[in-house]
Amino acid sequence: MLIRPVGEDFRVIGFYLGRIFLVVAAAGLLPLAWAAAAGEWHPFGSFLVMVGLFSLLGVGGVKLAPEDHQLDWSHGMVVVALTWLIVPVIAAVPLLASGHFGSPLDALFDSVSGLTTTGLSVMSDLDHLASSLNFWRHLLQFLGGLGIIIAALTVFAGAGGITLYFGEGRGERFLPSVTSTARFIWRVAVLHLFVVVGALTLVGWIVLGFDLDRAAFHGITMFLAGFSTGGFAPQSTSIGYYHSAVFEAVAAVSMVAGVMSFGLHHSLWRGPRRDALANLETRTILSTFGLTLLLTILGLAATATFTSVSGLTRQGFFQLFSAHTTTGWSTISPTELSNWGGLAFAGMAIAMALGGMGSSTAGGVKSLRVGLTLKAVVNQVRQAILPERAVVGISYYQSGVRHLTHDVVVAVMTISLLYVALYLLGAGVGMAYGIPLELALFESVSASATIGLSVGVTDPSMPVMLQIVYMLQMWAGRLEFLALFSLLGFLYSWVRGK
Amino acid sequence: MRRSSLLFLVVTAFVTATPVQASGTSDVTVAEVIQSGSELDGERITVEGELIGDYGFRDDGWMWTQLNGDAYVSDPIGEGGSPVGGNTGIGIRMPTHLGDDLDPPGRYRNRGPIVRATGIWTYHDPGRQGESYLKVESLSVIEAGRRMPQEADWLVMIAGLSLVTGAAVLWLTLESSNVTRPFRRLSGI
Numbered sequence: 001m002l003i004r005p006v007g008e009d010f011r012v013i014g015f016y017l018g019r020i021f022l023v024v025a026a027a028g029l030l031p032l033a034w035a036a037a038a039g040e041w042h043p044f045g046s047f048l049v050m051v052g053l054f055s056l057l058g059v060g061g062v063k064l065a066p067e068d069h070q071l072d073w074s075h076g077m078v079v080v081a082l083t084w085l086i087v088p089v090i091a092a093v094p095l096l097a098s099g100h101f102g103s104p105l106d107a108l109f110d111s112v113s114g115l116t117t118t119g120l121s122v123m124s125d126l127d128h129l130a131s132s133l134n135f136w137r138h139l140l141q142f143l144g145g146l147g148i149i150i151a152a153l154t155v156f157a158g159a160g161g162i163t164l165y166f167g168e169g170r171g172e173r174f175l176p177s178v179t180s181t182a183r184f185i186w187r188v189a190v191l192h193l194f195v196v197v198g199a200l201t202l203v204g205w206i207v208l209g210f211d212l213d214r215a216a217f218h219g220i221t222m223f224l225a226g227f228s229t230g231g232f233a234p235q236s237t238s239i240g241y242y243h244s245a246v247f248e249a250v251a252a253v254s255m256v257a258g259v260m261s262f263g264l265h266h267s268l269w270r271g272p273r274r275d276a277l278a279n280l281e282t283r284t285i286l287s288t289f290g291l292t293l294l295l296t297i298l299g300l301a302a303t304a305t306f307t308s309v310s311g312l313t314r315q316g317f318f319q320l321f322s323a324h325t326t327t328g329w330s331t332i333s334p335t336e337l338s339n340w341g342g343l344a345f346a347g348m349a350i351a352m353a354l355g356g357m358g359s360s361t362a363g364g365v366k367s368l369r370v371g372l373t374l375k376a377v378v379n380q381v382r383q384a385i386l387p388e389r390a391v392v393g394i395s396y397y398q399s400g401v402r403h404l405t406h407d408v409v410v411a412v413m414t415i416s417l418l419y420v421a422l423y424l425l426g427a428g429v430g431m432a433y434g435i436p437l438e439l440a441l442f443e444s445v446s447a448s449a450t451i452g453l454s455v456g457v458t459d460p461s462m463p464v465m466l467q468i469v470y471m472l473q474m475w476a477g478r479l480e481f482l483a484l485f486s487l488l489g490f491l492y493s494w495v496r497g498k
Numbered sequence: 499m500r501r502s503s504l505l506f507l508v509v510t511a512f513v514t515a516t517p518v519q520a521s522g523t524s525d526v527t528v529a530e531v532i533q534s535g536s537e538l539d540g541e542r543i544t545v546e547g548e549l550i551g552d553y554g555f556r557d558d559g560w561m562w563t564q565l566n567g568d569a570y571v572s573d574p575i576g577e578g579g580s581p582v583g584g585n586t587g588i589g590i591r592m593p594t595h596l597g598d599d600l601d602p603p604g605r606y607r608n609r610g611p612i613v614r615a616t617g618i619w620t621y622h623d624p625g626r627q628g629e630s631y632l633k634v635e636s637l638s639v640i641e642a643g644r645r646m647p648q649e650a651d652w653l654v655m656i657a658g659l660s661l662v663t664g665a666a667v668l669w670l671t672l673e674s675s676n677v678t679r680p681f682r683r684l685s686g687i
Contacts, residue, residue, distance in 0.1 A: 025665075040606070040648075041649065041650035041655075042648050042649065042650055042651055042654075044650065044655070045650055045651050045652075045654035045655035045657075045658050046651075046654055046658070047658070048654075048655060048657075048658025048659060048661070048662060049654060049657055049658040049661060050658075051658070051661075051662060052657075052658050052659075052660070052661020052662040052664070052665060053661055055661070055662060055665030055666070055669075056661055056664055056665045056668070058665070059665050059668045059669045059672070060668070062672075063668070063672055097651075097654060099575050099581065100575060100581055101581055102580075102581045102582075106581075121584075122584075123581075123584070124570075124575065124581030124582060124583055124584065125568070125570045125574075125575050125579075125581065125584075125585055126584065126585060127550045127551065127564070127566060127570075127585045127587065127604060127605070128570065128574060128575060128576060128604060128605060128606055128608075129606060130606040130607075130648075131605075131606060207556070208552075208554040208556065208562070209553075209554040209555040209556045209557075209561070209562075210552045210554055211552070214552050218552075235550070235551050235564065236566075236584060236585035236587055237564060237585075237587055237588075237589065240589070240629075241551065241564060241589070243562050243589050243591075243626070243629055243631065245627060305622075306622050306628045307622060307624055308622075308624030308627070308628065310624065310627040310628070311622050311623070311624055311627050311628025311629075312628065313627070314627035314628055315622075315627070315628040331629070332630075333532050333535075335532055335533060335535075336532075336535065459583060459584060460581065460582070460583050460584070461583065
């Protein structure tokens with residue numbers, strides 16, 4: 001029997017939402033301070049409104065607190081889903097007030113795209129956007145990549161944290177408590193922030209010849225987008241703006257750090273480092289990267305897209321690397337990318353669909369699921385060949401030897417199939433609007449796997465329905481469905497429960 | 499006169515009278531360069547637009563920047579222009595002396611200089627690992643850059659201050675009323 005949620009359930013959910021909103025309000029002080037320092041008073045006002053809204057909702061939520069605020073699994077998932085629904089709406093306020101969007105839906109689209117670390121954009125005239133707003137877009141990606149909940153868990157401890165942690169698409173906890181895991185994730189992020197921002201700033205200043213303050217601005221924004229595998233960039237021509245292989249190489253460090261699972265970071269920092277390479281997930285992502293790179297390079301060579309080996313290597317490698325890490329930066333225009341046909345296009349699309357590692361800032365199906373699916377398929381084939389009574393067990397190495405159980409296979413297959421369904425859904429809607437199959441599929445995968453590479457479908461003139469579908473895809477893809485289904489279940493119980 | 503000779507004369511006259519051929523360059527828009535990048539490879543072209551972002555003066559004697567040729571060149575959002583789509587820009591590379599006296603590039607509150615640049619469109623340059631850009635040979639400023647004043651919206655500012663103050667008052671009221679302890683709850687004590 002379905003049990004209808006009562007007032008106490010809503011108070012528990014409101015309480016945790018309130019705590020999270022207060023943390024996001026605190027994050028909103030950063031662009032507010034940036035705007036004040038840069039004398040950008042127009043965006044300053046809109047940041048004040050945003051911080052005020054988050055604060056009011058936060059304090060209001062905490063006021064709803066029941067005496068016993070234990071968070072069960074269902075409540076936690078609903079909190080996560082609602083957080084990821086409400087935060088982008090309020091975070092879109094400064095974007096909308098900037099005048100760079102044609103409608104509130106456009107501003108919301110960029111906010112969702114930012115927070116889910118997708119990187120697709122329908123913004124007009126990015127090149128004249130205020131630096132504080134540009135910083136906010138990139139900070140949104142950073143918060144979304146690490147996880148808003150992770151940010152909140154770092155600040156407050158307590159019961160229920162584990163539910164919130166897993167609800168945000170995290171598959172593993174590599175330290176005893178969720179809070180210590182969350183704090184480790186932040187330590188990794190902050191260390192990379194100092195190193196990569198410093199390196200990018202130096203490259204911008206010394207190699208590219210930018211003014212020092214501008215070099216720092218580019219360094220900060222590009223790191224925030226790279227580490228979160230988000231793909232926003234402060235200029236409209238993405239990373240191609242810099243015309244520098246050195247800058248791309250340093251930025252790629254942040255992409256690698258972002259696509260690695262935080263468990264792998266932990267192994268590299270503290271654990272036996274051999275584990276990192278022995279893990280099924282690492283071996284899978286290296287294999288799929290190699291295969292899709294080969295496809296892409298062969299495709300580009302066959303069509304003579306680049307006339308030099310150095311051009312083929314640098315451009316082919318970077319686009320594919322950006323696709324597989326789900327970052328979404330590009331050194332070429334969407335028009336040019338849409339002309340990559342055949343094998344190169346297939347290589348890019350497959351890399352995007354597979355995505356990065358689990359428990360990282362990356363999107364897509366995720367390497368561990370891909371590896372486990374392949375193992376399960378091989379096992380099925382082996383069982384078909386062997387005598388009927390033969391029993392074949394499957395084990396794999398992922399921070400220790402593990403056995404692949406039936407339950408794990410079902411869970412892995414289910415999520416993988418849901419991703420495929422999500423890819424097809426967006427492609428179908430795109431085709432209904434007259435977009436050719438390959439372009440519709442590419443853009444749909446880009447939205448669902450939170451990549452951000454575009455072949456030109458996403459722009460301010462795109463159909464409203466397609467825009468809404470892409471937003472849902474980004475949301476579902478980032479949260480890996482679990483929180484989405486929990487929210488739907490909660491709403492259904494509210495309507496039909498007794 | 500034979501018909502073929504007449505045709506030859508007409509064609510020759512037409513070709514030599516065309517300004518594009520006479521000067522050896524063709525006027526194209528930035529959008530056309532992006533759309534037909536490979537077809538224009540190696541051609542001397544002239545494009546107009548706004549210089550954007552940064553001037554990167556590099557040690558090798560070249561300066562890099564971006565040239566936008568979109569609607570915001572004539573109707574910047576900062577001066578009441580409508581948001582009508584994304585930017586349309588290409589990378590340009592010029593000898594540093596051409597960029598020495600340019601006004602600051604276009605950014606927030608800054609309309610960059612509107613220029614007319616002539617140079618060789620280089621598509622997937624093998625010497626630069628496949629980059630595409632305009633190698634500028636000559637540059638003339640059509641319109642100087644200028645500041646675009648953007649003032650605070652006081653209504654929005656007051657609304658923001660009211661919301662923040664409201665949240666602070668609510669917070670302090672709850673603290674003093676001792677009904678709930680948000681600070682304690684937030685920190686998990």
